[in-house]
Structure formats: C-alpha cells, structure tokens
Amino acid sequence: MQKNDNNSLFSDLYFIFSSAFILMLLQTLLRAILLWRNNDLSAAIPNHDLIQAFITGLRFDLIVTVYILLPLIIGLLFKKGLNNRKAYTLWLTFVSSVMIFLAIVELDFYHEFHTRLNSLVFEYMKEDPATVLSMIWYGFPVVTYLIIIGLLITALFFIFTLNSRINQTKSTDKTRYSLRMTAFFVVLLISVVAARGTLRQGPPLRWGDAFQSHYLFANHLGLNGVYTLAKAVIGTKKGDNKWLKKMPIAEADNTVEQMVLTPSDTQLDPDYSPVLRTYHARTVESKKPLNVVFILMESFSGEYVGALGHDEAITPEFDKLAKQGLLFNRFFSNGTHTHQGMFASLACFPNLPHYEYLMQQPEGSNHFSGLIQMTADRDYQSMYVYNGDFAWDNQKGFFGAQGMQRFIGRHDFVNPVFSDPTWGVSDQDMFDRAAEELQKMPNDKPFFAFLQTLSNHTPYALPTPLPVAKVTGHGELNEHLTAMRYADWALGQFFKKVAKSDYFDNTLFVLVGDHGFSTPNQVTDIDMLKFHVPLLVLGPNVVKNYGHSNSTVGAQVDIAPTVAGLLGGDTTYSCWGRDLLNIHDAGFAVIKPSGSDPTTAIIDDNKVLVKSTDNSASLYQYQLLPIASASEIYDTADTEKLDHRLDAYIESATSTLLQGKAGVKTPNKGMALNDQSSE
Structure with a gap:
C-alpha cells in the first residue's frame, strides 16, 4: 500500500x-x-x-x-x-x-x-x-x-x-x-x-x-x-522609477544648467525650472519675420541618406536639397517611435523613462515650450498637415492644447492619388495639399506649418505605378528602402512646387527624420543607427552664415532653440536643448528607445555611454562613417562624468514634468499636475 x-x-x-x-x-x-x-x-x-x-x-x-x-x-x-x-x-x-x-x-x-x-x-x-x-x-x-x-x-x-x-x-x-x-x-x-x-x-x-x-x-x-x-x-509603475532620486534635485538641476544654458541665455527662475530662460539670438538679415515650415519624415534613417555619405541612391532629392542648405551630420532622434519624434521636436521635451508616450499620459497636459509656443508668441499662424488620422497618438488633442490652430488629416483629402486602407493618403498627396494650403496662407502674418509624412511605414503601401524604381540588393530592407525612396521623391516634388511661390525666399525650411529603423548593423547596446537621422535647414542666409555642414552632436530637442536662433531676437522658453549654431562644445544628445526597454544613453562628441536601470553602464567610442561602428573603451573619468550627466538630465526633466513645470511659467502654473509617484 x-x-x-x-x-x-x-x-x-x-x-x-x-x-x-x-x-x-x-x-x-x-x-x-x-x-x-x-x-x-x-x-x-x-x-x-x-x-x-x-x-x-x-x-x-x-x-x-x-x-x-x-x-x-x-x-x-x-x-x-x-x-x-x-x-x-x-x-x-x-x-x-x-x-x-x-x-x-x-x-x-x-x-x-x-x-x-x-x-x-x-x-x-x-x-x-x-x-x-x-x-x-x-x-x-x-x-x-x-x-x-x-x-x-x-x-x-x-x-x-x-x-x-x-x-x-x-x-x-x-x-x-x-x-x-x-x-x-x-x-x-x-x-x-x-x-x-x-x-x-x-x-x-x-x-x-x-x-x-x-x-x-x-x-x-x-x-x-x-x-x-x-x-x-x-514593472513600469512610476513609483518604481529608478531614475529618480539618484542625487539631490538641486545637484541634478545644477548639472543640467551647466549642460544646457549658454552665455546667450538669461535664466529666469531656477526654482521653477533649471532650463527656463530667455535666449538672446543674433539679429537676422530679414525685412520681415521668416515663415517656418517644419517637415518630419517618417523612418528617414541617416544610414541611407546620400548626403550623409551613403551612396545608395535612396535619397537623391534630399541630397540635392542638402547642397542648398545646412546639414547636421551627427544628429539623433530622442526616441525610436514617431510619438517621441513629435513631442521632442515640437514640444522641445526629451524622451524619458516611463514617459515615452507623453502625448497620451496625464503629464502631457503641461503647456510645453517649443516651436508651437515660440511661433505663437510671435503671432504666427499655424497649420498641421498629415497623411493619417489625428486620433492616432492623440495628436490633435495634444498639439491642439499646445496651440496648433489648424489640422488637415486623412479625412480632409478629396480624390487622393493613393489612399492606403491602413494609414491614409500617400506622401505625394500630403505634400500636394500642403503646397496648396501654404499658397493660400494670408500674407498679413508669418506662418508656422508642420508637415508629417507616413508612407515609409509598414505595410509600405505605395501608388501603382511607382514614380521611382524599386530598391534592390538590400534583402529584406528592399521594400522599406523603396518606400523611403518614394518619400524622398515626394519631398522633391514638393520643393519644386514651393520654390516658385512668393513666400519661398522668406521661409525657413527644417527637415528631420522622426527616427531611423532597424538595420543588420547594431551599433552599441542601444542600436544607435535607429536614432541617427538627418537634420537639414534651408533658408535665407543660412549657408552664408553657417556653411553647408555641421558636425555638432544634437537631438530633436535642439531643433526649437536652433530655429529660435535663426529667427533672431529674444525667445523665452523651457527647452531641454540648445541652439546648435551658437555653442562652442561638441554637443550632446540623450536618447532612449520606445517602449519599456530600460536602456538610455548619452552621446557626447564621439563617445556614447549606454546605461540600464540596474546602473550598469558601458562607454563606447563610435564613428558613423565610412561604416558605422563602435568599440568599448574603459575610461573611468569619462564614464563617471557622462553617467552623472545622464542621471541628472533625466531626474531634473522628470521632476519638472511631474510638477507641471515643463513649459514657460504663467500666472496659473507652478502647481503640481501629479503629486503621486505611481500610476
């Protein structure tokens, strides 16, 4: 038994x-x-x-x-x-x-x-x-x-x-x-x-x-x-945010002030925000205010841009434009999703751990500094033209609250050349409509226009027949790169139209990729090429004053301050970046993947420190050309310095976000939007 x-x-x-x-x-x-x-x-x-x-x-x-x-x-x-x-x-x-x-x-x-x-x-x-x-x-x-x-x-x-x-x-x-x-x-x-x-x-x-x-x-x-x-x-509750309280907040803020503020900045209220300041830009050579057209290109990876040293014939139109403007060749997206590309570029706020989808989170109700606020302060008209649905990523809700005045999305297009059942109309439809709307803008005020492309995204639905040759020789990337070539073609068609307009010579055009995409070459533990994107600026006297190329390291949070510098005069903002044309160091960029991947990194000149929430950090020396690569280096002093700067930047930015102080101070601001530390 x-x-x-x-x-x-x-x-x-x-x-x-x-x-x-x-x-x-x-x-x-x-x-x-x-x-x-x-x-x-x-x-x-x-x-x-x-x-x-x-x-x-x-x-x-x-x-x-x-x-x-x-x-x-x-x-x-x-x-x-x-x-x-x-x-x-x-x-x-x-x-x-x-x-x-x-x-x-x-x-x-x-x-x-x-x-x-x-x-x-x-x-x-x-x-x-x-x-x-x-x-x-x-x-x-x-x-x-x-x-x-x-x-x-x-x-x-x-x-x-x-x-x-x-x-x-x-x-x-x-x-x-x-x-x-x-x-x-x-x-x-x-x-x-x-x-x-x-x-x-x-x-x-x-x-x-x-x-x-x-x-x-x-x-x-x-x-x-x-x-x-x-x-x-x-494991992603904000109460478990291991990036907070790594140092006294005063120490973090002081470090950020040293990282972000320049001799041309007048700090306004350090107790409110370490980056709240008035930026005093040089006087511009323009009889009237410059218009601003900002173009965010979907998945426009720097790894396949000819002007950045990659002769793949993927971006011939962009390459032509680069010869007419100023190209930043060590520029990075703050995240790896369009969501982060939008709020980093327009709201001038970084991609932070636990707040990667800021436009859909309660903390996104901050009134951020950035291109919308800056141009609104100068009495600009504003317009957003997009292939898709503004409900995606809460774009209309978020940017409407930030002050964007007019939205034109997929449901506003009549008889488009091509409409994808998933995302919306094609890039050429978006650019054609944008050209029409820009031409109709009243000329009594300057305008700010935000244009966003979408065709270079899975499932890569493109018009038939294609106006460009399909890409071959890149294996599984052929379809993606064909879509990128098509987006580049549509961009070229847009510039051919607007170059004939009466506003063209008085307009600042800013083009940037929202993020890169996965390639077989994974550089460092954060896959740097997913962040490497081109930033191109075209406008009156830009090349004359700054040349055709700039190797300063920057990220999307630097776009608004750089535009402020090109517009000239005084601008008050709480941007977490700097005017890349008015600094005397090699620049830096803080980047993080989308989603709950805990990895973050800070890029400083030719070095990048990659870090996870378990405090393990690796320091690399990288290069982007002729072939992107990186090798781990063991420099205790540099590792400690960059580690401290990364921690301080994230902690300080998160603190201002949670206290509702991520934007310009107003009489009704200063009260915390969210006093609790967990979701």
Missing part, C-alpha cells in the same frame, strides 16, 4: 518535471526560430556568443516555466494529487499556445524594432485596434504564421497528453499526506530558487544579466519575450 502511495507521488513529480522539460525545450526552440528569422543580425556574431545567449536564455526560460507550473505545484497539496491530468494538460496547452503566439508575433516585432516584446505592444494596440490589425494584415505573412501557430499548438497538445499518461498510477488508498507535504515543500523550494534565475545573494535575474556580449542581438537573444512583456506589464 505504501508502495502504491509512493508510486502515485512519483507519478505526480514525474509529470511536473517532465512538463518543465517540455516547456524548456519549447522555449529553446522558439529562441532558435527567432535566431533563424533574424539571421542577418547573427552573421557576424561568434558562435561562442550565440551559445552563451542560449545558455543565458535557459535561466530566463526557467523563470517563465516556474510560473506556468504553479497550478501543478499547488496540486501536490491535494490528497488525490494530480489525478485530473486532463485539466492540467489543457492548462499547459493553453499557456504554451500563448507562448507560441507571442513568439511568432515577436519574429517580425524584433525584426522591425530590434527589441524584445515590451510595452510598445500595448501602446500600439490601445491606439486604434482596427488600424493596427490592418497594418499587420497587409504588412506581414499572417496566414503563414497562423498555420505555423496551429501546427505547433496541435503538436504540443499531443505531447502534453502523451506525457500525462506516462507513469500515471491510480490508487484508491489514502496517500500518506506527510510525505506529499514534504515533497511539496521540496518542489516549492526548488521553484523559488529557479524563479530567481540565479543563486547569488541580492536581486534575482534581471534584464541586464542577458548583456554579456559585445553584440546587441546576442544579448537580446538571451532574453525571453514572455518575461520582458510581463515586466512591461508589472
């Missing part, structure tokens, strides 16, 4: 541990599929690093496995043990199905964004499910993936069913419960250790533990998509 009891307990233990083995094998298989899908990223990675990624991945997989097996572990407490194998088999099949579904989704998610599953998934889905589903349907092999998912789930169901029947013994005798309790506590102890992912004292396994290679993809491969997605759900 005792033998039967032991066999029954042994059967339960076998079922638990064999199920764990199956789950571990499944996750290793899914990691191998991710490696296969992104083989272009692994080509240059040594086999040793890839093997290490799989070994590290086992530790993350083990954490996920333990949580999946909790119902089975708890089942050991029942007197009949795990006799209801059918229910447990269904549970294991269900969670494995979710795991498989997420892994298949992650194949193209990673290929597109170069990050494991994170909060970006939720940000997309909560926007407009219909638009997102349309993008997925038209942009990816959905049917093929569904078939693969179905086959894998079916196979897993049969494997789990077969496994549940092996060594299963049934006994009608009462189980010696003390033995079962002992087994439960032993398994529970093993599970607790396994769920930590490490035997070390202190914190359990963390994101940063996967970063053991000089190759970013190898580090990401060691992570687990379910793990990173779960962390995005439960």
Whole structure:
C-alpha cells in the first residue's frame, strides 16, 4: 500500500518535471526560430556568443516555466494529487499556445524594432485596434504564421497528453499526506530558487544579466519575450522609477544648467525650472519675420541618406536639397517611435523613462515650450498637415492644447492619388495639399506649418505605378528602402512646387527624420543607427552664415532653440536643448528607445555611454562613417562624468514634468499636475 502511495507521488513529480522539460525545450526552440528569422543580425556574431545567449536564455526560460507550473505545484497539496491530468494538460496547452503566439508575433516585432516584446505592444494596440490589425494584415505573412501557430499548438497538445499518461498510477488508498507535504515543500523550494534565475545573494535575474556580449542581438537573444512583456506589464509603475532620486534635485538641476544654458541665455527662475530662460539670438538679415515650415519624415534613417555619405541612391532629392542648405551630420532622434519624434521636436521635451508616450499620459497636459509656443508668441499662424488620422497618438488633442490652430488629416483629402486602407493618403498627396494650403496662407502674418509624412511605414503601401524604381540588393530592407525612396521623391516634388511661390525666399525650411529603423548593423547596446537621422535647414542666409555642414552632436530637442536662433531676437522658453549654431562644445544628445526597454544613453562628441536601470553602464567610442561602428573603451573619468550627466538630465526633466513645470511659467502654473509617484 505504501508502495502504491509512493508510486502515485512519483507519478505526480514525474509529470511536473517532465512538463518543465517540455516547456524548456519549447522555449529553446522558439529562441532558435527567432535566431533563424533574424539571421542577418547573427552573421557576424561568434558562435561562442550565440551559445552563451542560449545558455543565458535557459535561466530566463526557467523563470517563465516556474510560473506556468504553479497550478501543478499547488496540486501536490491535494490528497488525490494530480489525478485530473486532463485539466492540467489543457492548462499547459493553453499557456504554451500563448507562448507560441507571442513568439511568432515577436519574429517580425524584433525584426522591425530590434527589441524584445515590451510595452510598445500595448501602446500600439490601445491606439486604434482596427488600424493596427490592418497594418499587420497587409504588412506581414499572417496566414503563414497562423498555420505555423496551429501546427505547433496541435503538436504540443499531443505531447502534453502523451506525457500525462506516462507513469500515471491510480490508487484508491489514502496517500500518506506527510510525505506529499514534504515533497511539496521540496518542489516549492526548488521553484523559488529557479524563479530567481540565479543563486547569488541580492536581486534575482534581471534584464541586464542577458548583456554579456559585445553584440546587441546576442544579448537580446538571451532574453525571453514572455518575461520582458510581463515586466512591461508589472514593472513600469512610476513609483518604481529608478531614475529618480539618484542625487539631490538641486545637484541634478545644477548639472543640467551647466549642460544646457549658454552665455546667450538669461535664466529666469531656477526654482521653477533649471532650463527656463530667455535666449538672446543674433539679429537676422530679414525685412520681415521668416515663415517656418517644419517637415518630419517618417523612418528617414541617416544610414541611407546620400548626403550623409551613403551612396545608395535612396535619397537623391534630399541630397540635392542638402547642397542648398545646412546639414547636421551627427544628429539623433530622442526616441525610436514617431510619438517621441513629435513631442521632442515640437514640444522641445526629451524622451524619458516611463514617459515615452507623453502625448497620451496625464503629464502631457503641461503647456510645453517649443516651436508651437515660440511661433505663437510671435503671432504666427499655424497649420498641421498629415497623411493619417489625428486620433492616432492623440495628436490633435495634444498639439491642439499646445496651440496648433489648424489640422488637415486623412479625412480632409478629396480624390487622393493613393489612399492606403491602413494609414491614409500617400506622401505625394500630403505634400500636394500642403503646397496648396501654404499658397493660400494670408500674407498679413508669418506662418508656422508642420508637415508629417507616413508612407515609409509598414505595410509600405505605395501608388501603382511607382514614380521611382524599386530598391534592390538590400534583402529584406528592399521594400522599406523603396518606400523611403518614394518619400524622398515626394519631398522633391514638393520643393519644386514651393520654390516658385512668393513666400519661398522668406521661409525657413527644417527637415528631420522622426527616427531611423532597424538595420543588420547594431551599433552599441542601444542600436544607435535607429536614432541617427538627418537634420537639414534651408533658408535665407543660412549657408552664408553657417556653411553647408555641421558636425555638432544634437537631438530633436535642439531643433526649437536652433530655429529660435535663426529667427533672431529674444525667445523665452523651457527647452531641454540648445541652439546648435551658437555653442562652442561638441554637443550632446540623450536618447532612449520606445517602449519599456530600460536602456538610455548619452552621446557626447564621439563617445556614447549606454546605461540600464540596474546602473550598469558601458562607454563606447563610435564613428558613423565610412561604416558605422563602435568599440568599448574603459575610461573611468569619462564614464563617471557622462553617467552623472545622464542621471541628472533625466531626474531634473522628470521632476519638472511631474510638477507641471515643463513649459514657460504663467500666472496659473507652478502647481503640481501629479503629486503621486505611481500610476
């Protein structure tokens, strides 16, 4: 009888541990599929690093496995043990199905964004499910993936069913419960250790533990998509913001003042904001105020811009324009999503951890400084022309509250040349309409116009026939680069039209990419090429005064101050950037990926410090030409200096945001918008 009891307990233990083995094998298989899908990223990675990624991945997989097996572990407490194998088999099949579904989704998610599953998934889905589903349907092999998912789930169901029947013994005798309790506590102890992912004292396994290679993809491969997605759900509360309180706020503000303020700035109220100041620009050579046309180009990566040294014939029109204007060749986006490109460029506020989707968060109700406020203070008319729907990213709500006067979006176009069912009208339609509207602007006031492109975005739906030749020779990037070439063509057509207008010679044109995109060359742990974008300025006397090229390091938060300098006179703002044409150092940029990826970085001249929230930091020396690359360097003084500046910048900016002091001070401002530290 005792033998039967032991066999029954042994059967339960076998079922638990064999199920764990199956789950571990499944996750290793899914990691191998991710490696296969992104083989272009692994080509240059040594086999040793890839093997290490799989070994590290086992530790993350083990954490996920333990949580999946909790119902089975708890089942050991029942007197009949795990006799209801059918229910447990269904549970294991269900969670494995979710795991498989997420892994298949992650194949193209990673290929597109170069990050494991994170909060970006939720940000997309909560926007407009219909638009997102349309993008997925038209942009990816959905049917093929569904078939693969179905086959894998079916196979897993049969494997789990077969496994549940092996060594299963049934006994009608009462189980010696003390033995079962002992087994439960032993398994529970093993599970607790396994769920930590490490035997070390202190914190359990963390994101940063996967970063053991000089190759970013190898580090990401060691992570687990379910793990990173779960962390995005439960680990992004603002109360857990590890970037805050790294130093006294007075010290952070003082550091920011040294980083941002220039001799041409008069600080107004340091107790309100360290960057609130009046900027005294040089006098411009213009009889009347300059108009401003700001163009934000979707996914306009600097890595494929001819004028930046990449002779790929992707951007011939932009390259022609670059010869007429001033091109910044070490310029970076503050984030890797259009959302961050918009608020960093227009609102002059950085992309911060936990506030990557500022335009949709309560803190976005700050009245920010930036191009809209600056031009409104000068009594400019303002207009926003866009291919898509302004409901996406809360664009109309956010920019309307910031003072944008007029919006023209996808529903305002009549008989467009091409309309994509996912996003809206084509870039050439957007630029044609913009040219028409600019021509109709009343000439009694200067104007500020914001134009945003969209065709260079998945699913890359373009007019037929295409006005440009398709790009070849770049593998999976051919379609993306064809869309970029088309966007460049549409830009060229726009300038051919507006060059004939009566306002052209009195207008400042500013062109910038909202962000780059993933390429096989992942430079440093933050994938720098996703941030490298061109900034081009064309206007009266720009080349005469500043030349054709500028190598100062800058980011999108520097655009508004630079425009303020070109407009001339005094401008009051709380911008977190500087006039790149009126500084005497090499410049800096603070950048962060979109989503809950905790990585941040500060670029200073030819060095970049990459940091995660676990305080691990790596210092690199980088180059963008002839081939973008970086090598890790070990300079304690520079590492400590840049680490301190990065911490101070993020802490100070976050503090002003939470206190409602991110913009220009007004009589009714100064009260905190959000006194609580958690969501």
